[in-house]
Amino acid sequence: MRTRTAAGPVMPPREMIRTFGPFLRPVWPAYLLAVVLAIVVTGIGLLKPWPLKYLFDKVLVPEASYDAADVDTILLLIVLALAGIAILDSVTTLLRDYVLTAVGERISAEIRTALYSHLQSLSLSFHQSMATGELTTRLTGDVEKVRALLTGTLISATGNILTLAGMTGVLLVLDWQLSVGLLVVLPLLVLTVTSFRARIKAVEEHSREVEGDLAAAAQESLTAIKLVKSLGRERHESARFGAKSHNSMQAILKATRTTSGFSLALDVVVAVATAALVWLGAQRVVSGALTPGDLIIFTSYLRDFFGPTRSLSKLPAQLARAGVRAARIADILEREPAIVDRPDAIAATPPRQELRLDDVTFAYEPGRPVLKDVDLTIPVGQTLAIVGPTGAGKSTIAALLCRLQDPTSGRVLMDGVDLRDVTGESLHAQVGLVLQEAQLFRASVRENIAYPRPRASLDEIVEAARVALAHDFITALPHGYDTVLAERGASLSGGQRQRIALARAVLHGAPVLVLDEPTTGLDARSEHAVLRALERVGASRTVVVITHRMAAAMTADDIVVLDGGLVVEHGNHEALWAAGGLYAEMCRIQGLGDTTDADLFTGPPGRHAADLGLYLPPAEQLLADDG
Template identity: 65%
Template sequence: MVRTFAPYLRPQWPGYALAGVLALAGTCTGLLKPWPLKYLFDEVLVPADGGARADAGTVLVLLVLALLLITVADSLVGLLRGYVLSALGERVAAGVRSDLFARLQRLPMRYHEGVPVGELTNRITSDVDRVRGVLTSTVVDATTDALTLIGMAGVLLVLDWQLSLGLVLVVPLLAVVVVGSRRRIKAAEEHARVVEGDLAAAAAESLVAIKLVKSLGREDAESERFAERSSTSMRAILRTERTSAGFAYAVDVLVAVATAGLIWLGASRVVSGALTPGDLLIFTSYLSSFFGPTQSLSKLPAQLTKAGVRAERIARVLRRRPDIVDLPGAVPAPVPRVGMGLTGVSFAYVEGRPVLRGVDLEVPIGRTLAVVGPTGAGKSTIASLLCRLQDPVEGTVTLDGTDLRDLTLDSVHRHVGLVLQEATLFRATVRENIAYGRPEASMEEVVEAAKVADAHEFIQTLPQGYDTLLAERGASLSGGQRQRLALARAVVRGSPVLILDEPTTGLDARSERAVLAAIRRVSEQRTTVMITHRMAAAMTADHIVVLDHGVVVERGDHQTLLAADGVYAEMCRLQHVDARTGNGHGAADRRTVLSPHPTSTPHPTSTPAGADGQQTDGRTTHGAREPS
């Protein structure tokens, strides 16, 4: 914890210094508390000579005032210390959370794909909160307890060394109990944290897929699954609590036995005249106060162990270095003037299981390339490589002939935009979603981008137009509407190279036509790479590359690939796309295929048609299926 969190603690040293001063002041006021009562007993109530003092009334008033002053001062010191510790804790937690979140943003996609969102959320929230408590309140409280014990031991040694010796002998017994319990507490806490992460992940997973859950009538099943995970989490937490409670009980019993024995010994020494009643009062008061800090300190290892488990989870993220970083000497990417390309590129998510093997392709400036192939062929991996979300294992990905690894990440992302298959929208206004990639964009630029992406018309029908607050993930919009907003976002961003990853997957025929028309307008004067298995989209490209099992198996335009009667032609037949739908690839032909008026009656070549002439959305009415 010290090694990981020292950078967050150093800037707060003035606050820790103040907390230390207040801890010392609290120790002093705590030690002074019983002394007015000692003098009350020895000088007023039970004087040593057996007679009454002439000034007993005055001494009584002074002692009461002293007791009041000490109590008020102790409360004030405690109040100030509590506030200072809270402020320190929040500042430390804010710094850790911010850096933790920033690191998660920079970690590679394969890390996020391997760790559930609920688990990561737990690290940012509950794990940070637990560590914050240890780094602030627990540390300062432990310092106060240690100072209190030292002060009490010194005073008691002066009063009666024999009683003090009996008190000190209890400490090794407490140490034995602590050492015996620490390992059990750590194991129980580690298991509880793993189960807690599984519970959060299950909740997040089910809530994200709520539409699917409801559509399949799986509400009860999901509730039962969550209840089962919740019960498992409850049992793990209760196991931790039982282990901690057993430890606390053992400490409390030991303290109770020691207290009883020491009070009996102290009373015996008063009877023998070795101590005054006031001395015994000091001793018993310190005895109760002594075992309080002792118990707290004896439980400190258990608290540190629990927090240490969480701190290690946080430290693992903070120690993890991003795979994709700016190399030394990286330069900003210039505005593309030639194009992008892959040369001899191979890639594997798992060593020994390549996804791409020796892929070569070029995307000339201002042209459109379609990358097609069955699911699992490696198409989306090419999109990630072109955007430098991944680096190739072998070969190079270039922009104007320069390896992307020799260019700064920010400049690559500025010039190469990505529209994902699942259009990601935030719980924000339509305008904020469109301008997400360039928040400083003016309203005029946002509206113009929406018009280019064929989204302006439906946006105007929303309750507050561009100021309409969208539901989480854009759930209140159709798939085609979400995709067109994502295209508008790409337009506002202004990236000269645009990567479209399965832009029409899951859309009905009308939505597909609308999105394809928007893609045509967005792609004008842009270099575009379209990753797709939809032939209605692929046939509009200037050039088509066909992938199968990570290898380029075919290249050419629509007519050439149809004539080759290979993988591409087979995919066209499955989707009822044939030569009649793709006669030519000039700009005029693409305008025919991509009707700018998706709601109007389509040209016969507007959409793929079934064998019986009925309009389809890529699915046949005769039982044929899309390639999986």
């Protein structure tokens, strides 16, 4: 069972091993080699002072008389032993560190990849509820802490335990009375550790929480940099980030002060204990109970004894800190994807008859439906526009058609087959989605268009761009199709970004295209260009246009009006305008008069749109001027 702290639940060591053990299995032989090398390094460390013992007992303060040749031989052997032990220690330590690094990086790569892949499978609602900076921190900092625990911390703890066991055994053989004095010091160390443990855990958890807030603030501000600059809020954002950075600095300094105080307290206990035990050891040498060489062994072990003891005393705090990070990773890995393929799911085929929403109700939260008993039929080859005020449930229908969500009740059907009965991969090959804000990557135009089909030829990419009326402005870019776009396509206009997204959808080749607010935020020229591109892209496809822009809806074969999650009107433009309901009201609000001409935006060049109160220049001029 996980305990909870201010920073979140803490994963117990046993559960941690059970969760992350599978990531250790592929590297188990190398991990075992690292453990063996750690044991060898421990054994070599125990051997280090023994040549000095013989140097004192056999050469500097000999118990028996030796001739010069014997002394020289013993001294040579001692020097060779010192050099050999030092070289062997360096080589084995180097091998241990390399193997641990290789194992650790492999483990962290596997955990990070599994975590990222699982994030890809989780629902949109999960991603909308989590800050991007927070998820990024889990992929980087949290994974690194778990890696350090599974490799460095546990291996180091194993070596420290073996070191203490070996030293204790040797010291008991050398002088059990002095060894008992050494063991008396251990309760003081335990008391020191206990008094600091809770404080260290608290400050470390607070430091981690502040670190996550800082990362989230940076991610949020940089993502919205256009808004920040357009409103002149650079100083405000700098001040906000500076305040969070200051909080992070204060938290880290507080954690450092606490851990430094802990180290100081341990050092004081160790120093006093060492001084006392050296004094007692010297008394034992004077009394003849120990040789000078034995005292060298004892003082050397004594010096090294408290290092592993201090490291092990910090282990509970390290486990607690890593436990918080591990719990945060496990929290994501344990989440079940909302949309999964059924075991008997079949492959979706291109629709031949219709798409249909059959009595569909959907709620993001229980008891608060955003769609209520919706029935819709979309014949293959036709264009359906879904309009309505903000919050009416339009984008939810887009998500249901692409199966980014499943209905709470009812069914979404393709040629009578429930979308839940087909595989997600095959469905996404049949239904494409173009979002309100075109999602472009920091890559070339060619790579952005070819995203759904990375191996598409340049001819195929160019043809898709031509269909989407994007070829002309792409070739005018500095490097044409090889021009690398700025992040999120910021170097292009809104209309240009949207047409590249349409070209991507064309190349994708899905027979059903769902357009979620494709003209929102565009000026008249850009909107006109995108509408012309939509007309060409949708000529051979089944198209669903989700929009609140009536200019994008009025040329559709069929129009559905949503309000409050209900279908309140249904028909073509002429019928809905004549009905004088919500659709007609929305047309009037947007400045569209009684126009029933389907060529309002796609008619002859230079047509006067009197009812709009504007003059649309020839399409060629609009396309040239856009962006």
